[in-house]
Amino acid sequence: MDFSFGPVLSPDAALFRLWAPLHEEIMLVIDGEPPRRMERSADGWHRLRVDGAGAGTRYRFRLPDGLDVPDPASRHQPEDVHGPSEVIDLAAYDWTSTAWTGRPWEEVVLYELHIGTFTQEGTFRAAIDKLDGLKEVGVTAIQIMPISDFPGGYNWGYDGVLPYAADNSYGRPEDLMALVDAAHQRGICVFLDVVYNHFGPDGNYLPLYAPLFTENHKTPWGNGINYDGDNSKPVRDFVIENAVSWITEFRIDGLRLDAVHAIKDNNGEHLLVELARRVRESAGNRHVHLVVENEDNDSDLLTRNADGSVPLYTAQWNDDIHHVLHIAATGETFGYYADYAEDRPEKTARALAEGFVFQGEHMPYRGEARGKPSACLPPTAFISFIQNHDQIGNRALGDRMIVSQPLEAIKAVAAVYLLAPQIPMLFMGEEWGAREPFPYFCDFNEELNEKVRKGRREELSRLPGFDAEDLMDPTAKDTFSSGTLDWSQRETPEGRALLDFYRALLTLRRERIAPLLKGVGGGSGRFDAKGETLSVTWTLAGNRRLTLAANLSDTPASLASPDENGAVLYALGTLEGSQLSPWSVRWTLA
Missing domain, CATH: 3.20.20.80 (Glycosidases)
Structure with a gap:
């Protein structure tokens, strides 16, 4: 993609750009060099191509009142937000994980x-x-x-x-x-x-x-x-x-x-x-x-x-x-x-x-x-x-x-x-x-x-x-x-x-x-609660039913809506009859 903001690098130069429609004149200040006036277009953009500028060049923009400001699209501020911006060649990094396409x-x-x-x-x-x-x-x-x-x-x-x-x-x-x-x-x-x-x-x-x-x-x-x-x-x-x-x-x-x-x-x-x-x-x-x-x-x-x-x-x-x-x-x-x-x-x-x-x-x-x-x-x-x-x-x-x-x-x-x-x-x-x-x-x-x-x-x-x-x-x-x-x-x-x-x-x-979880749509969950216990069942891919029964309290409580057909995936605490022990979590899959 061609970006609108920040310097554009070429083999032997850099094009500096600043959208500053509130001013007729903006100066480019490169460290160690005299200020240069940028060229303004009717849409408020100020641009200047500088031969020899490139990665590592430090620069600022000077406003008409003499204030030097960083590039709002700066890629690196070696001296914090009030200091000069540094030109960075982001394309120079040698990536090793080139086949990576992310995870679902x-x-x-x-x-x-x-x-x-x-x-x-x-x-x-x-x-x-x-x-x-x-x-x-x-x-x-x-x-x-x-x-x-x-x-x-x-x-x-x-x-x-x-x-x-x-x-x-x-x-x-x-x-x-x-x-x-x-x-x-x-x-x-x-x-x-x-x-x-x-x-x-x-x-x-x-x-x-x-x-x-x-x-x-x-x-x-x-x-x-x-x-x-x-x-x-x-x-x-x-x-x-x-x-x-x-x-x-x-x-x-x-x-x-x-x-x-x-x-x-x-x-x-x-x-x-x-x-x-x-x-x-x-x-x-x-x-x-x-x-x-x-x-x-x-x-x-x-x-x-x-x-x-x-x-x-x-x-x-x-x-x-x-x-x-x-x-x-x-x-x-x-x-x-x-x-x-x-x-x-x-x-x-x-x-x-x-x-x-x-x-x-x-x-x-x-x-x-x-x-x-x-x-x-x-x-x-x-x-x-x-x-x-x-x-x-x-x-x-x-x-x-x-x-x-x-x-x-x-x-x-x-x-x-x-x-x-x-x-x-x-x-x-x-x-x-x-x-x-x-x-x-x-x-x-x-x-x-x-x-x-x-x-x-x-x-x-x-x-x-x-x-x-x-x-x-x-x-x-x-x-x-x-x-x-x-x-x-x-x-x-x-x-x-x-x-x-x-x-x-x-x-x-x-x-x-x-x-x-892949392909699961809306309306997949239904729930119930009884006293301190809760029960939630989701219908997932392949018509599998995942059910949570939990007592998230420090006292025993009666189970809400048990799913008797599910195989236990994970259990924390105990279930005796219909009583869940304190801080019990029970996951089943049917």
């Missing part, structure tokens, strides 16, 4: 990780050394939290301002390519979390020379991105080509689009539709999967074609499944969990069978109705989990469940989501019971840091602990460092025992359940 969606077991805290080194290269361990436990896809260049030394990644450039603290572009290459050699897909609903508060120079924002739409971060107003086409192309770049130039296997409910667009073809279409066109015959996070639970984005193929988005992170399983394991009913506490076994069964718990019903915590019908979708349209970066990081202490909850409860909810027909997602370290917190962290200037501290308290004030005087400082380096995984704990007796538990479940999933 039903084979995917996701593993969310943050590059900066996944290893002590916090780099792409260091992450390669951990891939064999992930493969051993049954992970088939890593999902990397956002890497677009952000200001400072550490960040969750959702404050990126240069979406084409991986943050330099993680390594160079070829280091990311090496990680993708190494993952593919091991049969592991690589997904990337991308943010197209806002830009971070520090280092975003685009509004100084282009109409990036619009007052027609409001978001939690301020004015919305201009996807549908005057001069919006280059803005749309900027983010869509970014998505295509990750898929084609870096050979990423899938994207997770952050908070798509905050992407506002009144065009005829919504940005999300155009992005999905163009990404899929660029992927050719590869298996490429697109995932959304969507607070609105808009099932329309997940529709299937008549033949079961995916025209838009493959799946959505399903917070509903997380919430009901979290309440079961912890008993916590504060904040947004309160809407899921009443009739929790029935809500759990509905989430597993149909996807969303709320499919248009009113939610008191939100103060409005939420969701659209989802039973018409296959179970693989939903991604289930018991932990992720948000659900841990939005706690006052960033603490994981295992720190405060009994192991039998955690194993019970894990045995539910790891074997259910939805696509499971682990959070880094979960498989060995990592006890490190994962708090929110960022590194801005002091003025912005203070706004973050105050904003976190206000935004999450309805959750416990955010009024404490000793609340963790999200801008402190110690807060960031506290989230770094201690891989030595993986080799302790407790760590190995939990690893064996996860490995056994994921092996069972790979061998007995995943082969039955």
Whole structure:
């Protein structure tokens, strides 16, 4: 694909380009050379071909007021977001996994990780050394939290301002390519979390020379991105080509689009539709999967074609499944969990069978109705989990469940989501019971840091602990460092025992359940609940019936709707007569 943004390399020169319609004159500043005036065209593009420029050249653009800014499509920022951009020849990387075409969606077991805290080194290269361990436990896809260049030394990644450039603290572009290459050699897909609903508060120079924002739409971060107003086409192309770049130039296997409910667009073809279409066109015959996070639970984005193929988005992170399983394991009913506490076994069964718990019903915590019908979708349209970066990081202490909850409860909810027909997602370290917190962290200037501290308290004030005087400082380096995984704990007796538990479940999933997921359509699940127990049955490929019976409580309970004809695939706890012991999970296949 020919990209609109960033330098174009030829054997002996580089063509530099910047869309800056708000200015008549832009100067190109190459390190060590006098500034050069760029040639402006009527559509607001400024271009200049420079002989002798190429890979390694560092450059900036100078605005009429004398401010030097990086290339918004920079592929590498060796001196962070305020420094010069470096020309990168992405075609120079020598790929070894050339035959890789990805994995079918039903084979995917996701593993969310943050590059900066996944290893002590916090780099792409260091992450390669951990891939064999992930493969051993049954992970088939890593999902990397956002890497677009952000200001400072550490960040969750959702404050990126240069979406084409991986943050330099993680390594160079070829280091990311090496990680993708190494993952593919091991049969592991690589997904990337991308943010197209806002830009971070520090280092975003685009509004100084282009109409990036619009007052027609409001978001939690301020004015919305201009996807549908005057001069919006280059803005749309900027983010869509970014998505295509990750898929084609870096050979990423899938994207997770952050908070798509905050992407506002009144065009005829919504940005999300155009992005999905163009990404899929660029992927050719590869298996490429697109995932959304969507607070609105808009099932329309997940529709299937008549033949079961995916025209838009493959799946959505399903917070509903997380919430009901979290309440079961912890008993916590504060904040947004309160809407899921009443009739929790029935809500759990509905989430597993149909996807969303709320499919248009009113939610008191939100103060409005939420969701659209989802039973018409296959179970693989939903991604289930018991932990992720948000659900841990939005706690006052960033603490994981295992720190405060009994192991039998955690194993019970894990045995539910790891074997259910939805696509499971682990959070880094979960498989060995990592006890490190994962708090929110960022590194801005002091003025912005203070706004973050105050904003976190206000935004999450309805959750416990955010009024404490000793609340963790999200801008402190110690807060960031506290989230770094201690891989030595993986080799302790407790760590190995939990690893064996996860490995056994994921092996069972790979061998007995995943082969039955291909081609499964909507309406495949039916559910029942009785007291503290729940029962869900899915009709899968070959008319096989997969049934879950579970007692996700600490007291014995009578079984709901037993499936007496199924052969037991897996059992945790005991069944005596019709009584399930506490924290019992029973999977059968008929």
